Amino acid sequence: MDIKECERCHSKFEPNVRLGESQRVCGQEVCRAWRIAQGQRQWRQSNPGYYESSEDRHREDYWKDYRRRHPAKTKRNRAQTRERMRRRRAMCATQDSIRRDPVGYLHGLRAGTMFATQDSITRCINGIILYLVAAPGRFATQDSMDGRIKTAG
Numbered sequence: 001m002d003i004k005e006c007e008r009c010h011s012k013f014e015p016n017v018r019l020g021e022s023q024r025v026c027g028q029e030v031c032r033a034w035r036i037a038q039g040q041r042q043w044r045q046s047n048p049g050y051y052e053s054s055e056d057r058h059r060e061d062y063w064k065d066y067r068r069r070h071p072a073k074t075k076r077n078r079a080q081t082r083e084r085m086r087r088r089r090a091m092c093a094t095q096d097s098i099r100r101d102p103v104g105y106l107h108g109l110r111a112g113t114m115f116a117t118q119d120s121i122t123r124c125i126n127g128i129i130l131y132l133v134a135a136p137g138r139f140a141t142q143d144s145m146d147g148r149i150k151t152a153g
């Protein structure tokens, strides 16, 4: 390995085998620290505003300004949030209606899948629903639900 000159203290040094060409300072702690600091300075120069914006995010009006400066991103985010909330509400409504009327819910589910062409999944789902509805007092009747709640409490 060729002898190199340290960029900071200008002493001659033999580069570390693993670092080779990329090593620009000698092994002294002070020179290595200088090189790291220099690298960080260069990085900050090529990424202007990075640390500033990280502080800015905690400023009171930051997000208000951000939304004003990025209307497209803001619009997209709002649409996504709306969709998320809609799905969450729909899921809660579904769970509510199952709890209120499990048999009615299953009948509705079956009616809903019936007008699509009957692929194997649809037939399978219909079979399961029929079984759950038909099995007397075992699965989806209000009595069995109440019974479970009583024995649980």
Ligand SMILES: [Zn+2]
Binding pocket: 006, 007, 008, 009, 010, 011, 025, 026, 027, 028, 031
């Ligand atoms: Zn040095």
